[in-house]
Amino acid sequence: MILFGYCDTGKIIFRKYIATIFILKIHTWKMCLCLGPPGSGKTLLLKRLQNQEAIDITSNPTPTVGVNLAKVRLSEEPFVEISIKEVGGAMAPIWKNYYVGTREIIYVVDTSNLCQIAAAGTMLYGILADDYLKSARILLVITKMDVSYRQMRNEALLMLQMNRLKKEIGREITVLEASAMSGEGAAEIIEWLRGKKKAKTNENKVA
Template sequence: MACICVGPKGSGKTHLLSALKNESTIDITTHSVSTVGTNIFKIAIPNYLISGLNQSNKKEKYSTILEIGGCMAPLWRKYFNNVNKIIYVVDTSNLCQISCAGVLLYSIMADPRLQKTKFLLVLTKMDLAYRQMRNEALLMLQMAKLKKQLKQNLVIVEASPITRDGFEDIYKWLDTVRRKAIEGYKERKSEEDSKSKTSESNVKGPLHQGSGPTIDSSISDLEKLCQEREKQDGCNRVRIR
């Protein structure tokens, strides 16, 4: 799975992804149960947010996200293979949980398999938090220290499934990472093709590159050498006689 969504238990991952998938399914009365196991969400990126999309091309772009329950934190590492983007959700209204969330985030970003992975830190439930809670959450997460010690690209977004704040930034992040992954794949493909062409030309050698002597020229040179040798032999016979 190319994209996974993780976070502490009860941080609001299911609420957030459900609202991103279909905004009409989440309101102030919606309640969800903590995920035990995994969920898969196929989220459509709005066309007006997709960079470089032609007006004639109305085909929707999707991003498939695997949500892993917070109670499965000891098993998160088993899902890190071939992951190029991670959404990490933190509940800003629960200050008692933020320090634990920071420890989990640090342990994830320190994994050797995720050194080139793009991270999106979502401070969710902002509708339940007062404004100062954002600064307190970043301070408790020790974001300044994380950015100095770890080299991954970490983007921070404030969001709320109820008010839909921050959704546009999340959609844009998903589209940007998707496009960069496609561009990277095309670059690697072109490099592999050029290397294969170079190796094929080296195997064929100069006879197939038009440089150096050809077979026909070598035969004609050999014939000339034989004729000269015959002339010399004839002259030597005349002298002997």
């Protein structure tokens, strides 16, 4: 009886092991960092990427203090889900503590806040120059396009000193416009997260 009980237990454990391997093969998780100055719209953007239609646009946004983790579904078959770790802008001095093992970074800049853009450029330079992130893919998301003029996009890129970054760092940066309020750019960001080389309409690359 003990022998048969042991065999039955062994079969159950083996089946659970096979089931776990099968699940891990189907469900793929990736990790990404979402960074940017305080109040740039990181949290709201991640909520939009999670397809949260009922986004409260009436309440005053509260800057993230600490770290938020958002899971964004990239595809159904095969099931692919990415974990995006948002690190508050106030924590910029210790962002580097989260760089190890990071392969993708979403960097968010608010185009409606010109006073913030220059500082955002300095932070971005530090990210691109870090040795731990030399092989990481970089997505620059220009947010709040619904409250700023379209020409602000080019002014923002100028203030971010993209040409200097191009010459000194020699990295490819994908630039996308987005609005968490309207949902503009969300589909293109998902495409980028899927690893697509070409996103749709509003993508520009600075190489």
